[in-house]
Amino acid sequence: DAMVIQNPRxxxxxxxxxxxxxxxxxxxxxxxxxYQQKSSQAPKLLFHYYDKDFNNxxxxxxxxxxxxxxxxxxxxxxxxxxxxxxxxxLCATRMSGANVLTFGAGSRLTVL
Amino acid sequence: xxxxxxxxxxxxxQEGRIxxxxxxxxxxxxxxxxxxxxxPAEGPTxxxxxxxxxxxxxxxxxxxxxxxxxxxxxxHIVPSQPGDSAVYFCAASRTGNQFYFGTGTSLTVIP
Numbered sequence: 001d002a003m004v005i006q007n008p009r010x011x012x013x014x015x016x017x018x019x020x021x022x023x024x025x026x027x028x029x030x031x032x033x034x035y036q037q038k039s040s041q042a043p044k045l046l047f048h049y050y051d052k053d054f055n056n057x058x059x060x061x062x063x064x065x066x067x068x069x070x071x072x073x074x075x076x077x078x079x080x081x082x083x084x085x086x087x088x089x090l091c092a093t094r095m096s097g098a099n100v101l102t103f104g105a106g107s108r109l110t111v112l
Numbered sequence: 113x114x115x116x117x118x119x120x121x122x123x124x125x126q127e128g129r130i131x132x133x134x135x136x137x138x139x140x141x142x143x144x145x146x147x148x149x150x151x152p153a154e155g156p157t158x159x160x161x162x163x164x165x166x167x168x169x170x171x172x173x174x175x176x177x178x179x180x181x182x183x184x185x186x187x188h189i190v191p192s193q194p195g196d197s198a199v200y201f202c203a204a205s206r207t208g209n210q211f212y213f214g215t216g217t218s219l220t221v222i223p
Binding site for chain 2 (some may be wrong): 004006031033036040041042043045048050071092099100101102103104105106
């Protein structure tokens, strides 16, 4: 089945220790998104790629970086995680022209 | 600033009755609206959507209503089933590129 796969599903890191979350998709969608969702809050868009074009949300902290080496993969790098970065990180994809996002299962980050 | 709002964090409904989930938005430029359903430990899954040129869209037990003048949309589930128990997120987009989500409403359908 075509899908969006996020790894790892659960990540525990120490304060300040860099973390990389990955997202892969078999849908061949050209638009990919990273959302951060904290408990009882709305998913918050961090950035998205339209093909190779990177679009950063104005209020996304510099601590968050992203890479998209090819159509299928996208990475979220958190350079120095703080306690406030503990959240669920959701990857989503979309084909341009379509209005529906397809989400992965998410990666839950815990910062100790 | 939250552009999409779901003011009811939770809702409980008896099995077989109607569930009504509400959503308000502030940006009149939004032209597409969606509802997503999320089970614990899973990502959100698409449920139903509506374009701003319509005021109603129906898919089986699920109907979404859009009131543009009030900047309000609602999701009706009838009849409600225990398997519908989940968190429901409302989302809106403009030009189809950026999607903004509400905080979700946790629906519990009581058998």
